[in-house]
Amino acid sequence: MSEKLNLQPLSGMPEWPPAAQLIFERWKQTVRESYGLFGYTPLETPTIERAEVLMAKAGASTGKQIYRFAKGETQLALRFDLTVPLARFVALHQNELAFPFRRQAIGPVFRGERAQMGRFREFYQADADIIGRGSLSSSADAEILALAAQTVKRLELGSFQLQISNRKIVMGFLSALKVMDQKAIIQLLDDADKIGPKKLQEELRLLRLDTFEIRKITKFAQIHGNFHQVSQLLLRLDVDNALFNEGLEELHRLSQHLEALRLDPAEYQFNMGIIRGLDYYTGMIYETILLDHVSLGSICSGGRYDNLVGNYGKTKMPGVGCSIGLTRLLAQALAAGLVSLEQKTISQVVVVPLTAQLDHLHDIVNALRQSGIATEVYLEAGGMKKALKHAADLGVAYALIIGDDELAQKKLSLKNLVTGAQESLNLAQVINTLQS
Amino acid sequence: MSEKLNLQPLSGMPEWPPAAQLIFERWKQTVRESYGLFGYTPLETPTIERAEVLMAKAGASTGKQIYRFAKGETQLALRFDLTVPLARFVALHQNELAFPFRRQAIGPVFRGERAQMGRFREFYQADADIIGRGSLSSSADAEILALAAQTVKRLELGSFQLQISNRKIVMGFLSALKVMDQKAIIQLLDDADKIGPKKLQEELRLLRLDTFEIRKITKFAQIHGNFHQVSQLLLRLDVDNALFNEGLEELHRLSQHLEALRLDPAEYQFNMGIIRGLDYYTGMIYETILLDHVSLGSICSGGRYDNLVGNYGKTKMPGVGCSIGLTRLLAQALAAGLVSLEQKTISQVVVVPLTAQLDHLHDIVNALRQSGIATEVYLEAGGMKKALKHAADLGVAYALIIGDDELAQKKLSLKNLVTGAQESLNLAQVINTLQS
Numbered sequence: 001m002s003e004k005l006n007l008q009p010l011s012g013m014p015e016w017p018p019a020a021q022l023i024f025e026r027w028k029q030t031v032r033e034s035y036g037l038f039g040y041t042p043l044e045t046p047t048i049e050r051a052e053v054l055m056a057k058a059g060a061s062t063g064k065q066i067y068r069f070a071k072g073e074t075q076l077a078l079r080f081d082l083t084v085p086l087a088r089f090v091a092l093h094q095n096e097l098a099f100p101f102r103r104q105a106i107g108p109v110f111r112g113e114r115a116q117m118g119r120f121r122e123f124y125q126a127d128a129d130i131i132g133r134g135s136l137s138s139s140a141d142a143e144i145l146a147l148a149a150q151t152v153k154r155l156e157l158g159s160f161q162l163q164i165s166n167r168k169i170v171m172g173f174l175s176a177l178k179v180m181d182q183k184a185i186i187q188l189l190d191d192a193d194k195i196g197p198k199k200l201q202e203e204l205r206l207l208r209l210d211t212f213e214i215r216k217i218t219k220f221a222q223i224h225g226n227f228h229q230v231s232q233l234l235l236r237l238d239v240d241n242a243l244f245n246e247g248l249e250e251l252h253r254l255s256q257h258l259e260a261l262r263l264d265p266a267e268y269q270f271n272m273g274i275i276r277g278l279d280y281y282t283g284m285i286y287e288t289i290l291l292d293h294v295s296l297g298s299i300c301s302g303g304r305y306d307n308l309v310g311n312y313g314k315t316k317m318p319g320v321g322c323s324i325g326l327t328r329l330l331a332q333a334l335a336a337g338l339v340s341l342e343q344k345t346i347s348q349v350v351v352v353p354l355t356a357q358l359d360h361l362h363d364i365v366n367a368l369r370q371s372g373i374a375t376e377v378y379l380e381a382g383g384m385k386k387a388l389k390h391a392a393d394l395g396v397a398y399a400l401i402i403g404d405d406e407l408a409q410k411k412l413s414l415k416n417l418v419t420g421a422q423e424s425l426n427l428a429q430v431i432n433t434l435q436s
Numbered sequence: 437m438s439e440k441l442n443l444q445p446l447s448g449m450p451e452w453p454p455a456a457q458l459i460f461e462r463w464k465q466t467v468r469e470s471y472g473l474f475g476y477t478p479l480e481t482p483t484i485e486r487a488e489v490l491m492a493k494a495g496a497s498t499g500k501q502i503y504r505f506a507k508g509e510t511q512l513a514l515r516f517d518l519t520v521p522l523a524r525f526v527a528l529h530q531n532e533l534a535f536p537f538r539r540q541a542i543g544p545v546f547r548g549e550r551a552q553m554g555r556f557r558e559f560y561q562a563d564a565d566i567i568g569r570g571s572l573s574s575s576a577d578a579e580i581l582a583l584a585a586q587t588v589k590r591l592e593l594g595s596f597q598l599q600i601s602n603r604k605i606v607m608g609f610l611s612a613l614k615v616m617d618q619k620a621i622i623q624l625l626d627d628a629d630k631i632g633p634k635k636l637q638e639e640l641r642l643l644r645l646d647t648f649e650i651r652k653i654t655k656f657a658q659i660h661g662n663f664h665q666v667s668q669l670l671l672r673l674d675v676d677n678a679l680f681n682e683g684l685e686e687l688h689r690l691s692q693h694l695e696a697l698r699l700d701p702a703e704y705q706f707n708m709g710i711i712r713g714l715d716y717y718t719g720m721i722y723e724t725i726l727l728d729h730v731s732l733g734s735i736c737s738g739g740r741y742d743n744l745v746g747n748y749g750k751t752k753m754p755g756v757g758c759s760i761g762l763t764r765l766l767a768q769a770l771a772a773g774l775v776s777l778e779q780k781t782i783s784q785v786v787v788v789p790l791t792a793q794l795d796h797l798h799d800i801v802n803a804l805r806q807s808g809i810a811t812e813v814y815l816e817a818g819g820m821k822k823a824l825k826h827a828a829d830l831g832v833a834y835a836l837i838i839g840d841d842e843l844a845q846k847k848l849s850l851k852n853l854v855t856g857a858q859e860s861l862n863l864a865q866v867i868n869t870l871q872s
Contacts, residue, residue, distance in 0.1 A: 005486075005488060006486060007489065007748060010510065010512070013484055021477070037811065038805070039781060039810055039812030041783075042457055042461045043451075044452065044457060046445050046450070048446060048503075048558060049445075068505070069505030078483075096453065098830050100816065102812065108483055135816075136816075143815065259795070261794075346472045346477040358697075362697050379573040380568070394534050
């Protein structure tokens with residue numbers, strides 16, 4: 001075989017070493033369970049979709065990033081998110097599903113972006129969405145926020161805060177200002193954190209906004225706090241617009257819902273600076289920041305989309321959802337030291353066989369595994385020394401030494417590889433120690 | 437949006453309805469845990485690989501099936517199995533990994549085959565492999581078989597049997613026969629079940645084998661039983677070949693290992709009809725059949741490959757592995773009635789809110805979720821009748837009715853939707869009932 005083969009994974013497509021992958025697996029499991037406790041059922045759609053189905057929903061910038069290829073006469077594409085395939089699935093199966101339809105999906109999506117720090121071309125999203133048929137109660141918005149807060153809490157990344165807004169307020173505010181090109185302004189506001197206030201003002205001026213309008217927009221985007229504070233500040237803006245008022249009314253109802261859901265007031269606030277770039281949001285929108293690591297940006301975000309699914313069919317099918325970019329989050333958490341790499345294996349113990357009585361040895365190994373203890377047996381030659389070195393290389397906390405003496409006395413030698421201490425224990429005691 | 441969009445998933449790319457997906461999720465979890473108990477650590481490699489890396493390992497027939505495309509100047513391809521990416525990863529990271537390296541991987545792979553019943557273009561494989569550096573004990577072969585047996589047992593698909601052979605015996609036997617084109621014969625023997633004995637004989641004749649040789653080959657492929665029976669029959673073939681003898685010696689040692697591992701003798705046999713089509717196997721090979729559903733073919737297979745990883749680098753890195761084709765297995769199990777579709781949701785209970793005291797309602801809901809009970813709240817308008825119909829549509833066993841009376845009396849109404857019985861219980865009793 002040629003030795004010139006490049007064995008590195010492609011740029012922007014991460015593969016984690018075992019220690020990091022173990023954290024990633026734990027996170028996937030945590031999110032899966034958390035979404036499940038709210039009744040969001042797993043659904044998987046194919047990685048490959050018809051290109052025309054994805055293109056119909058991709059905005060201009062996403063469209064350019066889609067991996068496309070042909071097989072025979074069919075134009076194929078790799079999914080760029082999990083929401084568009086959900087919309088297709090729900091439109092296709094609307095007569096078989098029970099609505100509201102709650103689903104979760106955790107899997108890789110693909111975007112051919114210019115690879116850079118924090119940007120991936122293949123990355124996991126972990127989504128939960130609820131879709132109604134004909135209508136969907138505004139309580140669903142509150143449920144999604146409660147689910148997001150609960151799930152982020154379970155990831156144990158420190159204190160966090162949901163930042164909540166409403167697209168109707170944003171759009172109503174801009175309409176009342178009578179500015180042109182609302183889409184461009186929204187894009188700029190969404191990027192405000194990245195480009196900074198100076199650049200934002202310059203760009204807004206390029207859109208031919210006057211000083212008064214720019215001041216008003218900047219002031220609007222800085223409004224944040226609890227509902228009472230935010231609504232007071234919004235009312236002072238004197239906006240005369242029906243959509244704005246509708247959004248404010250929704251925000252009010254949402255704030256009451258969140259109180260009833262017993263959300264910790266420290267874990268959310270309303271923030272008019274939250275915009276969300278995607279076109280399809282129509283109501284509540286939110287992002288989530290880690291309070292001690294604000295620079296990581298949003299780690300969990302989403303919102304209400306009343307027309308995404310309906311566009312594929314005739315029935316109105318409003319939805320609201322939540323998405324965690326797990327791959328990006330792991331890369332950031334590792335870089336920020338928010339998680340630490342510990343062992344390189346799923347094993348809890350390495351068994352060191354120093355006996356030819358393999359049947360008795362395996363009775364013990366089988367008993368450990370039946371007790372739910374992940375057990376690796378060192379099968380290679382080299383005796384105790386090599387086996388213990390292997391266990392240390394893996395970062396496992398315990399080695400269980402089984403020789404003829406141990407089998408005769410029914411006492412096994414359990415060595416704590418962190419402290420170096422070694423105990424002589426019977427099987428039940430070994431299991432107890434390893435389970436605790 | 438155009439209504440002409442084809443919303444069906446692409447041919448050969450399954451998406452399961454929620455009830456089937458729930459089984460699939462349970463299986464993935466079962467396999468993940470089972471592999472984990474043997475110390476096989478999760479590893480994920482990207483879906484997309486450099487085309488040249490995959491092509492270097494794909495046989496002629498697999499090569500044609502690879503999904504390839506270009507992004508800029510890079511030739512990309514979707515992985516067609518999980519073993520080749522493992523080989524690349526191990527060759528790349530051999531200085532950071534601890535050997536023997538045990539890893540599991542569960543994920544989709546892609547093959548542009550002609551789609552037909554039981555053949556998929558995107559399908560899950562669930563693999564466990566152990567790779568040595570320089571050498572790998574033959575005990576690893578036995579461990580993989582024990583892991584395979586344990587995992588298939590946990591899937592609860594009825595009685596099964598591992599069918600075990602050794603490539604050295606097969607190759608040694610064919611070498612001793614001095615037949616040309618061993619690869620073509622191996623391919624035919626591997627297909628023997630599909631094409632039937634008559635067609636097999638015809639095809640062998642086309643390869644210019646004489647009647648004596650064909651009889652001997654047919655007889656060889658029919659040898660099966662325990663080690664004693666198989667070795668007697670093999671010795672009677674009078675094969676004078678060193679590789680053959682080496683294979684027989686390996687089979688002997690393996691049979692001793694399997695006894696020590698306490699494998700149930702009913703759950704495995706040696707069978708010279710097992711060939712495995714893939715080029716890279718060099719020693720032990722095996723397949724697994726369901727004894728009551730032999731027509732499903734092998735549901736779990738693998739073997740020893742001494743040169744696959746080493747080919748990417750300089751060091752010899754022998755490996756042995758196990759693979760379950762989960763997608764194909766689910767399709768077959770559904771068709772054969774081996775699994776039954778029950779509920780359409782992960783939820784264990786649907787809460788029916790008949791009160792405006794949402795805070796008290798959510799205290800109860802939060803308590804259920806904290807007890808690990810997947811709880812869906814019916815948030816839409818329509819009252820009891822619509823909520824109970826929704827719960828019935830989902831196939832959930834219980835509905836929990838919470839009205840003002842229930843809150844005042846601290847007694848909740850738990851309705852069993854299967855029997856129709858309704859009980860008045862306090863929260864602790866509700867949790868007990870739902871947990872059992």
